[in-house]
Every structure is written in C-alpha cells, then in structure tokens.
Amino acid sequence: MSGFRLPEIDRRLVFAIVAAVVVFPIFFRLSLPEVPSTIVMNVFDSVESLPAGAMVLMPMDFDPGSEAELQPMARAFVRHCAEKKLRITFLTLWGTGSQMIERVTKDVLIPEFPDYQYGRDWVNLGYKPGMESVITVILNDLKKTFPTDVSGKNLDDIPLTRDVRNLRNYNLILSVSAGYAGTKEWVQFAGDPGQIPVAAGMTAVQAPLNYPYYPRQLKGLLGGVKAAAEYESLLIKKYPRYEDQQKYRFEALTRMGPQTFAHLAVIGLILLGNATYWINRRAAQGGA
Amino acid sequence: MPRQRLILFGALGLFVVFLVYRVATGAMVNPLEGGPALGMWVAALLTLCIFSFLAGDNPFYKFAEHLFVGVSAAYWAVKGFWNAIVPNLMGKLLPEFTANTAIPGLRKEDGTLPAPDLIYVLPLIFGLLLLWRLAPKGQWISRWSLAFVVGITAGLRLIGYLSSDFVGQVRNTMLPLLVVGDGGLLWVDSFNNIVIVVGVVTGLAYFYFSREHTGAFGRMTRIGIWTLMVTFGAGFGYTVMGRIALLVGRLEFLFVDWLKLASP
DSSP states (O other), X not given: OTTOOOOOOOHHHHHHHHHHXXXXXXXXXXXXXXOOOHHHHHHHXXXXXXXXXXXXXXXXXXXXXXXXXXXXXXXXXXXXXXXTTOEEEEEESSTTXXXXXXXXXXXXXXXXXXXXOBTTTXXXXXXXXXXXXXXXXXXXXXXXXXXXXXXXXXXXXXXXXXXXXXXXXXXXXXXXEXXXXXXXXXXXXXIHHHTOOEEEEEOTTTHHHHGGGTTTTOSOEEEHHHHHXXXXXXXHHHSGGGGOTTXXXXXXXXXXXXXXXXXXXXXXXXXXXXXXXXXXXXXXHHXX | OOHHHHHHHHHHHHHHHHHHHHHHTTSSOOGGGOXXXXXXXXXXXXXXXXXXXXXXXXXXXXXXXXHHHHHHHHHHHHHHIIIIIIIIIIHHHOHHHHHHHTOGGGSOTTSOOOOOOGGGHHHHHHHHHHHGGGSSSOGGGHHHHHHHHHHHHHHHHHHHIIIIIIIHHHHHHOOOSSOEETTEEOHHHHHHXXXXXXXXXXXXXXXXXXXXXXXXXXXXXXXHHHHHHHHHXXXXXXXXXXXXXXXXXXXXXXXXXXXXXXXX
C-alpha cells in the first residue's frame, strides 16, 4: 500500500465529465419531481394573496450572463401575476435588463395573455442608471426619475401609472436580481423605509447573502434554478392549464435533470479528489 | 505542423462540414436569412469561442473577449446618454427642446409640458467638472464631482446598512428560543430559532479577539467557526448550483435552439 499513488486528474477530463453529465439529460429530457420548500411557498403565497388589480413592481435587475437562472423565475412570476390579474410595472437598474424585460413580455405575457393590455394591465419603464439612488428617489416620486415609459410615452398619459405617485402605491415588489443593484438594495432602500412587502428571486450565488432578510424583511426568496423549479411546480399545481408541457415551456423544471446529474458528478469528483489526496498522503508517509 | 494541431483542424473541419450539411438539409436555421437567425449563429459561435478557453488561451477566445469589451463600452455609453442625460438632465432643464427633438412623450396628451427645473444646473456643472479630467491642465477640479459622488453614495449606503442590516438584523435575531403554539411547544420552530441565535452569538464571539480563545469561551468560538464553515459550505454549494445552471443554459441553447439536436 505504501508505494501506491493515484495520479492527479487532468482538469480537461473534469470539464469533459461535467459536460457529458449535463448533455446526456438534455437529450433525454430527464427531470425529477419537485417538492416546494416553505421559503418558495411564501413567495408564491405573497403573490397569490393579492386581490385582482393590485399593483406589483417587478424590477428585473439581471443580464444575459445570469439569464439561464433568472429568466425561468421571471417567466413564472409574470405568469402568476397575469393569472391573478395583477397590474405589473417592469423596470430595471441594469443596462442589459431592458432586453430581459422585453424577452419575458414577448415570450410569455403577450402571447399567453392576449387580454393583458399594455398601459392598462402592465407597463415597462425600462432602464435608469443610478442604482440605489434611483430607488431612493422613486420611493418618494416615481415620475421624477421616470417621466416616460420605455417607448417615451408620458406616465401621466398611461392609465396604469397616471395615479401612481411613488413606490408606496405598490402592494408588492417582486424583485428578480443577479447582484448589485438588486434585491438587497430594494430591501434596504424601498422595502424597509417604505414598509412595502418585498419578495424576490435571485441567482444561487446571491441567495446566502439575502437569507438573513427572511422572513421579516423579505417575504420569501427563490435561490437559483432549484427554487425556480419549485415555483414552477406550484404554478402547475395551482393552474392546471400549465400541465400541457407541449404548449408551455417550464425551463427550470426541465433544467433540473441536467442540474441533478451535474451535482452528483461534482459530489463524486469531490470524494475522488479527497480519496486521492488521502491515499497519496498515506503513500508519502509510508515512503518517508 | 504538430500532430495535436492537425487533429484540432481536422475536428474543426468536420464540424464545419456537419453544420453546412445541417443547414443545407433545413435541420438548422440558415444564417444567410439574416435577422434572428444570424443573431443566433453569432451568439452560438461566440459561445464556442469562449468555451475554447477550457482547452487553453487561443485567438478565438481573445477575439470574443475583445469584442465583448468593445461592444459593452459602446453599449453603456449609448444607454447612459439616452436613459439618463436626455430624459433626466435635458428633459428637466430644456423640456420643450427635448420634447421637440428627442422625447415627444415628455409633452402630455393635453399639450402641457413640465416647467424647467433649474436645480438640475448643479448636476450639469458637476458633470462638466468631472469631464475636466480630460483637459491638459487642472484635472484636480474633477475631484469636486468625485467627492460629491463618494459623499452621497457613502451617506446613502450607510443609512441603508444601518437600518436594514444592523438594526434590522439585530431585530431579526431577537427570537423566542421556545416557540409555543396552540398545540403546545413547536419543536421545529424552536430548533430553528435556537440554531439562529446560537449561530449568531458564537459567530460574533469568534471575531472577538480581545480575549484568548481558551476554556469555555474557546469552546464557544469553536462552535462559531463551525457555524462559519457550514455557511461557507452552503455558499459554495449555491455557487456550484449557479455555475452549473449557466452551463446547462448555454448547452441547451447550443444543442436545442441552435443545432436542434434535442427537442425543447
């Protein structure tokens, strides 16, 4: 045993293993059933408990780099809000967030909810630079920073925003964020000072940083694609029309197959790495 | 030519033949159609360029990286101009001019326009002072604007952190260790609260260095470091999940949307 040593694994082999375990379930569409956790159910209930016509602010503070994680959440939130007939205001503090809003409205809101009218049921305010300064200003005066919507129409001429004065007119802030500025800033500069309920979906990396706000400062949070899949499963359970998986694409649920296999591979590689280290150390001690 | 390079070029050639065949048979979208089809091809090829870094630094990766930096710089400049300077500076100082030339929507449907807001002369002056940095002399003048930006940001964030992260978190940690409901003691809730309170107290104790970490206090700090380790582990696990999700998203794009080898 003392002379036996395991070779170090070439990092390219690790890449190949991870790629293989991700690609395999994509081809065979392997996925697993999801059991929603309490923290995800709390986000769902925050939306579900709102009456029809309630105002929801949906900041989409992310970019294409985190789209794989956050676009499924954004779509699930939009579907849920539209099912509940809530009035949605989109905006973003990220320069590339405008395209993310455009994608979710063009792919989900407009085709799946043809009765949802722009200006009456939803509005897109677009992007504004300034991070938390923007939130601080719109907490007291929305139209000071956003005089027009994304297409340049005056907010006073849009039925949904005509009577909106500031963020306190909203019943819920449903943030989708990938970092700074994001959920943390919406809690710090809008939710807490304005006493406005905040629920959020965020990247997995962001989740541990925002957990301390739950449950008092954040009603609930979705961390990463796993939580998005749980939210999608809740949506399917509550609204049976979404059971038609041919018609409605639920990306997070389909991505949980590759995700699970990749996690198993990573766990296996961690165990292998530790075993290699342990065996080689024993061999070195034995040879010394 | 080294053998490794020959294999690489051979594989690339085969891949190109495969793509041409797929496009010719209508199995994939044709980039010559332009519009979204061309966009998809550009996105797919740039993704492959970035992935090529896994095999080592190479000209394809460098090309994609430089393209990204250049496009981003231009994108941010244009976005900043049209989303901040035009509506929030010009629109406030010269509403009529801005409505006539850039944003007709500033004028309401009844024809009224907001009155010029002269307080916005101040951000204009500070903005110009910031640009003084580019002048051959007197660059120090730009520091006034920077000082303003730093001061405002520091003040804003200080208030945000004090109220939400400090006071808010202290409040969030003041939890009953034994939670009693209608049916008696709620074991799970009580356990959760005990974990939170013990974790916070022992974690803070670990960072108290005015006393040696020995004896009972040392045992407490040991629990604190274990709490920190569990937190780091959870953070690492979440990070792995996030990175894998990005990989899944990109591979889905390549195999499902672009190559159309797998069904959506």
